[in-house]
Amino acid sequence: MSKKYKICLDPGHGGSDPGATNGRYLEKDAALDIVFKLAKLLALAGVDVIYTRTRDEDVELHPRTDYANAAGADYFISIHLNSAGAKQANGIETYAYNTTVPESYKLAQVVQRALIAATGANDRGVRTANFHVLRETTMPAILVETGFISNDAEAAALFTDGYQETVATAICNGICEYLGLEVQKDMKRYNYLMEIPAGEFRDTIKTLMAEGIIKNSDGQLDLSYDMIRMFVINNRAGAYK
Ligand code: ZN
DSSP: OOOOOEEEEEEOOBTTBOOSBOSSOBHHHHHHHHHHHHHHHHHHTTOEEEESOSSSOOOOHHHHHHHHHHHTOSEEEEEEEEOOSSTTOOOEEEEESOTTSHHHHHHHHHHHHHHHHHHOOOEEEEEEOOOHHHHSOSSOEEEEEEEETTSHHHHHHHTSHHHHHHHHHHHHHHHHHHHTOOOOGGGOEEOSGGGSOTTHHHHHHHHHHHTTSSOOTTSOOOEEHHHHHHHHHHHHTTTTO
């Protein structure tokens, strides 16, 4: 039997600390939503999940890392939304404390790659930062900035269940790839084009929708990962010509 991993999920901010805002949405809310979706997927992959917070409450930084360290978590994943003065700033970036803790940096690279592949978002790369949660954790730790709340298009997506699900699935896939765990791909249903992994998958479904081969009369696609895969394979074989 493979090792049972314990992963501590850390939704940024909470309670009286909203994190970044755009006047309408609060970072702390999307961070918690994404963490819950990620937790569900990690549990399906056989991971033991613990949290630094599960409600909208104040949790300082020290208790977050103390908790993960005392609980003996194997990995620490912090989820945030980015913000910038320039509204056009957009994309995803993943942080590790430095490049000299190879496990953290490698995990950050795998997760970042999975996120960009799934969302098609602007790749801001893997970065290093002297963040408390990355410095004071005794296990490999990463912090994901899942998109900019200050960018109108990204903020709108980040507060939908569909895009949160896409982001959570990508992070889960990255972690599972890194740990060598089986991913439960078929659990997710894809209801909107933007939820489908960017590239050939999304392009194929888009084309087949335009040609009327795939209909979403009620506005929802309701496709599983395997169904999308089948459409792509059939399309490559020229089945819809
Ligand atoms: Zn934050």
